Amino acid sequence: MSNVRDCASFQDQLPSLFESGEDLSTHPHLETCENCSALVRDLEYIAQQAKLLLPIHDPSPEVWENIQTALKKEPSRVK
């Protein structure tokens, strides 16, 4: 059974633990702390989902029109 101080200490270490790439499921604190286990699961889930975000937004056609206009004022490179 973990106590509040254990949880605070564990959560202080979380940034380093995540960065280490260590398998946190075997961390001793998580064997006894349901709350921190849920936290770790959620944070890992968020990081995983973020990696799955793909570019989905397109700029409006005006952006290319503006680029073309601006390029006409550039020293000539584009033929």
Next chain:
Amino acid sequence: MSISSKDLATTPGPTAPAKAPNQHLRRNPPIAGEAEAIQKAQAGDGPSFEILYALHKRRVYSLCLRMLGNVAEAEDLTQEAFLQLYRKIATFRGDSAFSTWLHRLAVNVVLMHLRKKGLPQVSLEETLEPSQEDGPRKDIGARDLTLSGSVDRVTLERAIENLPPGYRLVFVLHDVEGYEHNEIAGMLECSIGNSKSQLHKARMKLRDLLRSGQRKEAVL
């Protein structure tokens, strides 16, 4: 803490963001016709530059939008990024994937813009220079909804939009775009530890946002 101009030159460095191999492939798959378009655009061929725009506009714009959270600014900076590309494409040597190189260029354009603005309104200063009591909030004894398996892409996108700008910047650079902490620290002129800390706070904040959204749905 401020972003200084010295590390924000708009020419990408030779170092591509270090990524796990599969992530690198996912983000930079070979694109048919790209190599030829690059070569021709470097020689000044306009239609080839347009091809490059068509191939990469979505990725550059999505990056700008996620970093800035504002459509008008994101479009302006997409335009600026491609103008920078036009001016600098002759310097692309193929040391990294073109998309990686362009991506870094776009990140630098956004960071330059943020610096000129004095950084985000809620401020990188707030989020990159936490006050003493601004350590990551602890989640102790709050057994509640868990997120696993329950967050769709749109919900996550919306939650990212609602992050404070400084958190959003580090989260997008690291978790979405795949930059390493040492690269982010270099870009933002903060310590690696600070970048890690901000990322953790951003994830914690996202968790709060996502859970509060779930609670609202549960009530409805």
